[in-house]
Amino acid sequence: MYNARYVIPALLVFIILITLPFWVNVVTPEYSRPELVLPAGAEACVEPVEYMRAEHMRLLNEWRDAALREGKRVYTSSTGQVWDINLQNTCMHCHTDKAGFCDACHDSNSVDPYCWDCHIEPGAVTGASGNGGKQ
Amino acid sequence: MAFSLMMALSIAVIAGVGAGLGLEYFFGIVLPLAAVLVFIAGVVWRVIGWARAPVPFSIATTGGQQKSLPWIKPACLDAPYTSVGVIGRMVLEAVTFRSLFRNTAAEMRGEGDEPRLIYWSSKWLWAFGLLFHAAFFLVLFRHFRFFLEPVPFFIPWIENLDGLMQFGVPRFFMSDALLLAAVLFLLLRRLKDPKLRYISLPADYFPLFVLLGIIISGIALRYFAKSDVASIKVLTMGLVTLNPVLPEGVGTTFFVHLTFVSVLLIYLPFSKLMHMAGIFFSPTRNMPCNTRQYRHINPWNPPKKYRTYAEYEDEFREVMAEAGLPLEKQPEEEK
Numbered sequence: 056m057y058n059a060r061y062v063i064p065a066l067l068v069f070i071i072l073i074t075l076p077f078w079v080n081v082v083t084p085e086y087s088r089p090e091l092v093l094p095a096g097a098e099a100c101v102e103p104v105e106y107m108r109a110e111h112m113r114l115l116n117e118w119r120d121a122a123l124r125e126g127k128r129v130y131t132s133s134t135g136q137v138w139d140i141n142l143q144n145t146c147m148h149c150h151t152d153k154a155g156f157c158d159a160c161h162d163s164n165s166v167d168p169y170c171w172d173c174h175i176e177p178g179a180v181t182g183a184s185g186n187g188g189k190q
Numbered sequence: 191m192a193f194s195l196m197m198a199l200s201i202a203v204i205a206g207v208g209a210g211l212g213l214e215y216f217f218g219i220v221l222p223l224a225a226v227l228v229f230i231a232g233v234v235w236r237v238i239g240w241a242r243a244p245v246p247f248s249i250a251t252t253g254g255q256q257k258s259l260p261w262i263k264p265a266c267l268d269a270p271y272t273s274v275g276v277i278g279r280m281v282l283e284a285v286t287f288r289s290l291f292r293n294t295a296a297e298m299r300g301e302g303d304e305p306r307l308i309y310w311s312s313k314w315l316w317a318f319g320l321l322f323h324a325a326f327f328l329v330l331f332r333h334f335r336f337f338l339e340p341v342p343f344f345i346p347w348i349e350n351l352d353g354l355m356q357f358g359v360p361r362f363f364m365s366d367a368l369l370l371a372a373v374l375f376l377l378l379r380r381l382k383d384p385k386l387r388y389i390s391l392p393a394d395y396f397p398l399f400v401l402l403g404i405i406i407s408g409i410a411l412r413y414f415a416k417s418d419v420a421s422i423k424v425l426t427m428g429l430v431t432l433n434p435v436l437p438e439g440v441g442t443t444f445f446v447h448l449t450f451v452s453v454l455l456i457y458l459p460f461s462k463l464m465h466m467a468g469i470f471f472s473p474t475r476n477m478p479c480n481t482r483q484y485r486h487i488n489p490w491n492p493p494k495k496y497r498t499y500a501e502y503e504d505e506f507r508e509v510m511a512e513a514g515l516p517l518e519k520q521p522e523e524e525k
Contacts, residue, residue: 056238056241056242057241057242057243057244057245057489058241059241062237062238062241065237065470066234066237066238069233069234069467070230070234073226073229073230074230076334076337076338076430077430077431077432079338080337080338080339080427080430080431081431083339083340085431085433086339086423086424086427086428086431087424088420088421088424088437089420105418105439108418108420108421108439109416109417109418109419109439109441110416112359112360113359113360113416115359116358116359119359160420162340162341163339163340163341163420163423164335164341164419164420164423165335165341165345165346165349166360166419167346167349167350168359169356169361
């Protein structure tokens, strides 16, 4: 082999880089789905939980458009329940522990919603609690 | 073209149907891990193959004045004659595609009966090639959120930059659209130009279709046919910790996406995409342009048999002395 003193280190660097996630994870603790603090008083979410897991961001987007573009401020779920379209007073009324629920899952999946630049987290302002949006 | 398209489509169908039939373990775990192994072994094998090939001639490409007389200005970057220059040219080539920047296109132009052949500087391929590689790098980089826990701080930086437009929820990443546009350009370029189409082979189309498959399934996964991302991370972390798990809630789109990626990884070492490593092994680019200063010895030249003049004289000294020829060493006087 020609230029072995360049080629072999380069190959080693390549292999280490490609397998880096494998090595890094040898030293970090085993991964498990983030533990979520579920709302105490409620049984179910706005929609079935599988749907919420995959689609809650899209639901929020639809809510936002419905409320602000179409002026529709109520949402009828697939189970026939009726909800106020409201991020702070519906979602966050049940999911009061934002850090233990939304953030726990988002941090682990590197999601950083910018919604809280404007919207107010539960507990940030006292007395800002609605009726949970249930009609 | 049609063949490659069929191949790529059948990958999608096989993965989709397979995952639907309960072969998730194969498509979600066995295939990706095997693909990583094949990729690493394949790249090492190709690289060692290149490293073993001798270079008979000094064939570095020169894109400028070679170093010669002191009062002639050499092109340090385009005809590099030092190792630093060679490395500089290589790095710039790898990140900015300088040689592609010089791309020209030949075209018949002109009105009426007098079309003329015109060569003009064509930067499209350079621009979209660069765009493709940069966007691909960004997208790949972002995916490390699925393979590292905790997610390193710089990945959210990149994500915030990429989603700077704050358009849609989940936030629209600009690199997604740029990548798709670049690959579509590279595909249409082959289809549009008859000359290029004539010389394009399945090996040219297939990687493009596989890339398109990855990109389309990936975009679908993020924006349209969504899966539970938290479950996907459980799966991907299981892969990189070699503790494979198959969580609930991972949709078919994900398996199609992962299978396309696995196919790309398996195919890559044996395809033209190996230019990724091959560029560093191109003698036209990794040799210095110093043919005026140094003689390049062909490494497979057999060892030369030669005789020095001293040996020659030793053999014929007596005869030469008799003939009165000049000698470097006089024969020993016979006493």
